[in-house]
Amino acid sequence: MSSQYDSFATTYRKAVALDVRRYVDHFSLTRVLGDVTGKSVLDVGCGTGIITRMLKQRGAGRVVGLDLSEGMLAVARAEEERSPLGIEYVRRDIADAGALGRFDLVTASYVLPHASSPEHLSAMCRGIYEALAPGGRFVAVQPSDALEVNDPDFYRTYGVRASVEGRLEDAAPMKVTATMVDAEITISAHYWTRGGYEAALRRAGFGGIRWRSPEVAPEGIEAFGESFWSNYLARPYAMLFECTKEPAAP
Numbered sequence: 001m002s003s004q005y006d007s008f009a010t011t012y013r014k015a016v017a018l019d020v021r022r023y024v025d026h027f028s029l030t031r032v033l034g035d036v037t038g039k040s041v042l043d044v045g046c047g048t049g050i051i052t053r054m055l056k057q058r059g060a061g062r063v064v065g066l067d068l069s070e071g072m073l074a075v076a077r078a079e080e081e082r083s084p085l086g087i088e089y090v091r092r093d094i095a096d097a098g099a100l101g102r103f104d105l106v107t108a109s110y111v112l113p114h115a116s117s118p119e120h121l122s123a124m125c126r127g128i129y130e131a132l133a134p135g136g137r138f139v140a141v142q143p144s145d146a147l148e149v150n151d152p153d154f155y156r157t158y159g160v161r162a163s164v165e166g167r168l169e170d171a172a173p174m175k176v177t178a179t180m181v182d183a184e185i186t187i188s189a190h191y192w193t194r195g196g197y198e199a200a201l202r203r204a205g206f207g208g209i210r211w212r213s214p215e216v217a218p219e220g221i222e223a224f225g226e227s228f229w230s231n232y233l234a235r236p237y238a239m240l241f242e243c244t245k246e247p248a249a250p
């Protein structure tokens with residue numbers, strides 16, 4: 001099965017290098033993850049492996065990247081070949097992630113909005129739940145349900161453009177454009193509210209759901225100045241959550 005990502009996997013590599021990803025998304029994700037030393041981690045929807053590699057570089061133990069797009073995996077595997085870290089990449093649907101074993105941690109960076117219906121989102125969450133050891137944690141980052149959509153240029157300074165078709169409701173079609181110096185890609189995904197995510201997570205069996213706001217890395221403030229980030233922080237583009245697979249009752 002081909003994916004929208006197959007055609008622009010190489011360009012996508014540039015999008016993950018955008019300052020907003022490095023100084024906000026990656027920094028915030030790292031803060032929520034905490035110490036990953038020695039932990040087994042599954043990065044679902046790993047794409048070109050930006051987060052997957054970051055996890056391994058931060059001392060994680062077994063690290064597996066899972067994705068459906070052969071094109072994205074090819075870029076991730078080429079990077080692994082160029083600069084080996086010992087990451088395994090597998091082509092699989094998130095809904096079937098449970099077959100890969102039990103991990104201490106699962107991460108999903110800008111992946112869950114690819115769910116096109118509540119059933120689809122629940123199947124993804126259930127696959128992630130199955131792939132976790134009891135007590136394991138799932139941490140995800142995705143577009144915020146409070147992001148500015150009335151002014152499509154609101155995030156232009158940061159290289160991002162987002163629009164939602166129709167009403168702001170769960171599964172509404174959403175388009176996200178990332179603009180780099182020499183390229184642009186537009187991704188089709190879906191808008192989800194916190195309530196929509198929480199319902200799917202609870203249906204899958206997760207508990208301890210906690211929402212986290214993105215933060216700007218001190219290096220980002222140093223590089224661009226505080227006022228550069230003020231629009232972003234007024235209406236953050238991203239939101240993060242963490243939740244746990246509660247250990248079975250004795």
Ligand SMILES: C[S@@+](CC[C@H](N)C(=O)[O-])C[C@H]1O[C@@H](n2cnc3c(N)ncnc32)[C@H](O)[C@@H]1O
Pocket residue numbers: 003005016044045046047048049050051066067068069072092093094095108109110111114187
């Ligand atoms: C926006 S990219 C994010 C890539 C990477 N996590 C990052 O932060 O740069 C979304 C990725 O999720 C993958 N994906 C979407 N639905 C999936 C599914 N059901 N199973 C596996 N991968 C999926 C896509 O192929 C794509 O590589």
